[in-house]
Amino acid sequence: MADETIGIVGAGIVGLALGREIALRRPGTRVVVFEKEPRVALHQTGHNSGVVHAGIYYPPGSLKADLTVRGVALLREYCQDRGLPYREIGKLVMAVREDELGRMETLYRRAKDNHVPDLRKVSRDEIKELEPHAGGIAALHSPRTAITDYPAIARQFAEDITASGGEVKLGFPVTGITEVPGGIEVASGERRLRTDRLILCAGLHSDTVARFARDRPEPRIVPFRGEYMLLKPDRTHLVRGLLYPVPDPRYPFLGVHFTPRVDGTVEVGPNAVLALAREGYRLTTVSPRDLLGLAAYPGTWRMAAQHWRTGVKEYRGSLSTAAFMRDAGRYVPGVGAQDVVRGGAGVRAQALDRDGTLVDDFRIHRAGRITAVRNAPSPAATASMAIAEHIADAVFGDA
Incomplete structure (x- = not known):
């Protein structure tokens, strides 16, 4: 419908890929992406390792498996077409x-x-x-496993949206969502904008924004901070491609690994420690509101009872470079604390069910005119264009 307005909450790579997909498949539709930050891709996308995953880890038939394999092909073609970095380093x-x-x-x-x-x-x-x-x-x-620059891809998606007549509204934190006759009203303080349909891709705040839309209360988001070391420049020659451990199937994280980046640096990490704020990129960043929410949720305590030993080990690595590098040194023998400097950190939005289960697969809810992406951890960046296809098919009945 030429006069239809589709709202998307969240200008990370998934929300922007979705906006681009809708603009392409439904010419004339107005796409509006709402983003609380002054720039796109500032959180999970902007702190991503840059790996284009091939689909090794995911249960066959899961959304992760199907959408990752499809997403790799779409992403490779897009990067080649737009001159964006895409290197198959293995x-x-x-x-x-x-x-x-x-x-x-x-x-x-x-x-x-x-x-x-x-x-x-x-x-x-x-x-x-x-x-x-x-x-x-x-x-x-x-x-065929590759590396790329996901923030650059996200910025290009945003340009595609605006070139098609859409809008990315920066500095627009969503504070309310109200169903009105024939549509949805999105509020940011006193500002109001009406959309015909709304899709929530709010990442670290996906459960909070879903509550505005009266979606089901679970799963809840638990933020895990992943911290990185950087190999010193004179040690980067020790790693040619991506080096990963065999993951523990009980835990939805891949363990500390070596990751060459498109800028020539080599990251070591990440660990996975419970963050004390949804945007807690530093050990000292604490949000009382986020902490209270974690403490009040039964799933948090059930998760802790299952994984406390792993948590203690991860925190030890967070506090000690030597401990952090002890595991990494098994994969590149001889590399230790003397060979690295502290790098950056990211926060993963990990969905958690009430029974303490860490949600592994992508999880997407749909209720009438509102669709909510409730869990989209790694490899969501790899799969972003395929996730966009999947959601657009469901929303518009094209499946």
């Missing part, structure tokens, strides 16, 4: 202990079911050919 998922080989084999079967391209098992000797300084007794090699 990834090794390495086992360093015998007891990790079974989990690695499970990963291999899962990745094959997900049609991860050119994936193969490699031996200790083959690891050395690919990564001369790496440890490991066996690995999975994914040569």
Whole structure:
């Protein structure tokens, strides 16, 4: 409908990819993206590791598996078309202990079911050919895994939206959502704007914004801070591609790994520690409101009871560079605290159910004219264009 206005809350990469998708498939529709910050991609997208995941980790048939594989193809084509960085530097998922080989084999079967391209098992000797300084007794090699610049992609998505006649309203924190006859009214203080449909892509604040829209109370967002070290410039030659551990299936994080960036730096990390604020990029950043919300939610305590040992280990690494690098040194032997400096940090919006379960898959709710993205952690940046297709299909009945 030419006169239709579609509102999107959140100018991270998912919200912007969705705005672009709607503008392309429904010419004449007015897309308005509401963003509380003065710039797009300031939070999760702007603190992303830059990895384009190939689909190794995700259960076949899950939204993560299906949308990641599709998203990689779309993202690669978009970057090539727009001259944005996209480098297939490859990834090794390495086992360093015998007891990790079974989990690695499970990963291999899962990745094959997900049609991860050119994936193969490699031996200790083959690891050395690919990564001369790496440890490991066996690995999975994914040569098509890539790195990119997600903030640059998000900015380009925003330009596409405005070029199509849409708008990205910066400095517009959403404080209220009201259903009115034939549409939705979005409020920011005294400001009001009417839309015909509304899609919530609010990331770290997705549960708060969903409550404005009277969506179901669960899942709730628990912020986890991921902290990075940087290899010193004279040590970056030790890593050619992405080096990852075999992940623990009980935990939705991939563990500390080595990540070359498109700017030539090499990150080591992240860990995963409970942040004391939704935007708690520093250890000292505390939000009493966010803390109270975490403490009052039964799921927080149930999660803590299940994962407290892992939490203690992660906090130890947060406070001590030597402890942080102890695990990393198993993957590049000899690399330690003397080889790194403190880098940046990001905060992951991790959805948590009332029973203490960390939600693993993407979770999207739809109720009438409002659609809410309630969980979109990594690999949401990789899958962003496919997530946009998926949501647009559902909202407009094109599936």
